[in-house]
Amino acid sequence: MSKKRIVLTFPGRLVDQPITYHLIKDHNLIVNILRANVTPKEEGRLVIELGGNKKDMESGMNYLNEIGVHVQPLTQEVVWHKDRCTQCTACVSICPSSAFVVNRNDMSVSFRKEKCIACELCIPICPYRAVEVHF
Amino acid sequence: MTRTIAEINEKIKKGKAVVVTAEEIIDIVKEKGTKKAVCEIDVVTTGTFGPMCSSGAYLNLGHSKPRVKIGGGKAYLNNVPVYTGIAAVDVYLGATAIPDDDPRNTVFPGEFRYGGGHVIEELAAGKDVKLTATAYGTDCYPRKSIETTINIKEINEAVLFNPRNSYQNYNVAVNLSDRVIYTYMGTLQPKLGNANYCSAGQLSPLLNDPYYKTIGIGTRIFMGGGIGYIVWNGTQHNPSVSRSENGVPRAPAGTIAVIGDLKQMSPNWLRGTTFTGYGVTLTVGIGIPIPILNEEILKYTTVRDKDIFTQIVDYSDAYPQRKPDTLGEVNYAELKSGKINVKGKEVKTAGLSSYAKAREIAETLKGLIKKGDFLLTEPVAALPSVESGITFKPMPSKPVKKK
Ligand code: SF4
């Protein structure tokens, strides 16, 4: 099974379409919604993780292109500057995907990049500016 | 069994002192009992590493040619304003100062990326800092402005002098309202979305000597990576709060004012700090040794996270409106587990004070004492304790009399 993280941008006319339903039902894909928001211009943005076999992934991507959804790979990357981090744990309670975790024995903090969904919630939370987004 | 500080220092000089951290002493006493442990242990080291807003450094910048009287004028270090109401080239750089052109909270929540705390960190790191100043000019100090680069290595004095550090216990902050709030206790999510605490608990200096029986004015401490001293009680020192049977305050209580040579300090233990929507500050690493003079002192140092209770306070209403209400009590073992229960709801917790760094400080101080590089001092005067009757006064609201 392959996996990929993508950013979908779709025009207002598609906002109320059950796009993820079709990806799951018709294309046999596993869809994990990482972030979703509809901008004031009524444009939708969805960050999802797609999982499935190669053929299904291809047909799913074709479907998205056909209906007019703009697909981009998720290139935002959250970088943890270990040397700036003071292990205060402030980011841990906000992180929705447990990318930041505390070892409760010694209260040390670590960052699991593969879990991060680049939601950026931790960035203004970190008092030491130890997390940054790279585009 | 009793011992004096002089006796402990003799052992330290010979490299024979037995030193353990406030974390290690817990198991040692559990295993051996106080009677045996008091005979063996000479010193217990504590540590804390948290944001401490009442911090700042005074600097003597040296005299330019021709001379400039910055005193009474205006001066900036890396665009952060410093206090100039003292002598010609002495300034005080406060941790919470921010550049005049910082947008602050006009675009809410403000970012507060840079301020006094960050300048202090950069000075300690040995980085060059821009000085700009304007003056009114006098016969003996003719110059009216200056712009130059300073470096901590080249200026006469750089002294970290913090009027209030090392709070003995602190509130747990939560938010009962239905909007996100931005506080000095961090960002608090609506409807009890999270709970932030700020104390090193069982490692915290004043929680290990709850009645200030060994920690006093004149006590030599580890401060920001260098050596410092306690010079007074800290501002808002409030020894009279309610205490548990073990003597430990159940709310924010004692504080200390500390001083130390910034030139010896390092950014590892001194960090510019940002609270979104609130401001900037300085995080300070402090470690205090506790001489084990007798069994009573030893017992205090065995305090555990689960024996230290504190109050849960709503920062959306009770705190800003100064209402005395609390939402209940929790102990630090619960806080450090990652979740607590508030009004029947499970709430995720996060610290602002780093326990991992506090432990590193206690270990570092232990190492210094063991090697004979850090001798203990006899306090020259005690900090006011419970019997002082000192309480925390609010600001009265009185009409201003017209003259
Ligand atoms: S951006 Fe930060 S808060 Fe969001 S998932 Fe990544 S680590 Fe967690």
Ligand code: SF4
């Ligand atoms: S909030 Fe910042 S400094 Fe604190 S643990 Fe997280 S990354 Fe580290």
